[in-house]
Amino acid sequence: MEHIKTEILIVGGGGAACRAAIAAADQGSKVLMVLKGTVGHSGATTHECCEIAGFNVPGCGDPCDTEETYYQDIMAAAMGMADPELVEILVRNAKPRFEELRKWGVSPAVQDGREIIMKGCYSNYRRGYTIPGHGGPIVAALLAQIKQRDVALMEHTMVVDLVCKEGRCCGAVVIGQDGVLRAVEAGAVILATGGASQVFLQNLNPADVSGDGYSLAYDHGAALKNMEFMQAGIGFFHPVKSLFNTYLWAGFPELKNAEGEPFLGRYLPQGITEKDVMLEHCKHFPFSSRDISRYLEIALQKEINAGGGDEHACLPVRFGHFVPEYIAGLKFDADLKDL
Numbered sequence: 001m002e003h004i005k006t007e008i009l010i011v012g013g014g015g016a017a018c019r020a021a022i023a024a025a026d027q028g029s030k031v032l033m034v035l036k037g038t039v040g041h042s043g044a045t046t047h048e049c050c051e052i053a054g055f056n057v058p059g060c061g062d063p064c065d066t067e068e069t070y071y072q073d074i075m076a077a078a079m080g081m082a083d084p085e086l087v088e089i090l091v092r093n094a095k096p097r098f099e100e101l102r103k104w105g106v107s108p109a110v111q112d113g114r115e116i117i118m119k120g121c122y123s124n125y126r127r128g129y130t131i132p133g134h135g136g137p138i139v140a141a142l143l144a145q146i147k148q149r150d151v152a153l154m155e156h157t158m159v160v161d162l163v164c165k166e167g168r169c170c171g172a173v174v175i176g177q178d179g180v181l182r183a184v185e186a187g188a189v190i191l192a193t194g195g196a197s198q199v200f201l202q203n204l205n206p207a208d209v210s211g212d213g214y215s216l217a218y219d220h221g222a223a224l225k226n227m228e229f230m231q232a233g234i235g236f237f238h239p240v241k242s243l244f245n246t247y248l249w250a251g252f253p254e255l256k257n258a259e260g261e262p263f264l265g266r267y268l269p270q271g272i273t274e275k276d277v278m279l280e281h282c283k284h285f286p287f288s289s290r291d292i293s294r295y296l297e298i299a300l301q302k303e304i305n306a307g308g309g310d311e312h313a314c315l316p317v318r319f320g321h322f323v324p325e326y327i328a329g330l331k332f333d334a335d336l337k338d339l
């Protein structure tokens, strides 16, 4: 088997892998990135299922907002399930990492001469920059930095196994498009293979986000944790794939099953209307089990399970009444006004 040697092997080519490659190269290491696709066109980071990416930076939208208030918002939303140490790392790094991306050429969206700053789900302050093009501009900026450093790329190549010795991961077995297996020996291996969306029939991720990293690590004895925290929400699947943005619920889109029958009301508890659940759902993506927004997602899934979906196991949705006069007359609640 052909043998390749490097100091740091990074598996993946999304935002996490690119940033890890820059950090490792800046420490003076020889770095090799191995990824299934090509950098800039693989993974969830550059996937065009969403027109923007939200990037939270405490203090950017309100002087009263601090790292502490950002931390408290996350911990409150997590209800004791978030790892405080990881939340702290996220909160402390948000501003410096965003400023670094800005320096490297990433610009947030601007409207009427001002940078748009959104108020995200479960946030007490507006702190969400929006980046047009989802993570594409971020990876493009990171790739430009990678090219200035000692980083080798093996694209269209898949890691199929890890090599572990005496409790340490010291390499991987990879296969390229030529079908040839190669062994990569490394001082350290960083798995940045993203999530596992492809385990679900319907998902909004690209084909290469298939849980490989979890599986590779688990096969070699790693303990996986928080596997139950998969983000699942409503999306469009035909004719285009996209997130169903929460603000759309404020216009009360028309939901019917594939037979053309309205169904939502059948699944709602007494006293809760279709408009009630849609307005609640406007406040966050995805639903929360803590409020009535859950009835909307449960109803959709139940109707699909009962055979109400079309040939793609999807439910049709119509926005025919979303004409400008209708939108102008809509009453958004306080949270939504901040968007």
Ligand SMILES: Cc1cc2nc3c(=O)[nH]c(=O)nc-3n(C[C@H](O)[C@H](O)[C@H](O)COP(=O)(O)OP(=O)(O)OC[C@H]3O[C@@H](n4cnc5c(N)ncnc54)[C@H](O)[C@@H]3O)c2cc1C
Pocket: 011, 012, 013, 014, 015, 016, 017, 034, 035, 036, 037, 042, 043, 044, 045, 046, 047, 049, 050, 052, 053, 054, 055, 135, 157, 158, 159, 160, 192, 193, 194, 195, 204, 205, 208, 209, 210, 212, 213, 243
């Ligand atoms: C529709 C949508 C909207 C989102 N909106 C936001 C948002 O607004 N804000 C936000 O912060 N996050 C958002 N996210 C989440 C965010 O995009 C991801 O959390 C993030 O991009 C993950 O980056 P990553 O580098 O870890 O993984 P990915 O970008 O998924 O990269 C994984 C990489 O690993 C490679 N790979 C996988 N398996 C192997 C293997 N066996 N061998 C070699 N290479 C392999 C893939 O080819 C790919 O290059 C959104 C996600 C989606 C799908």
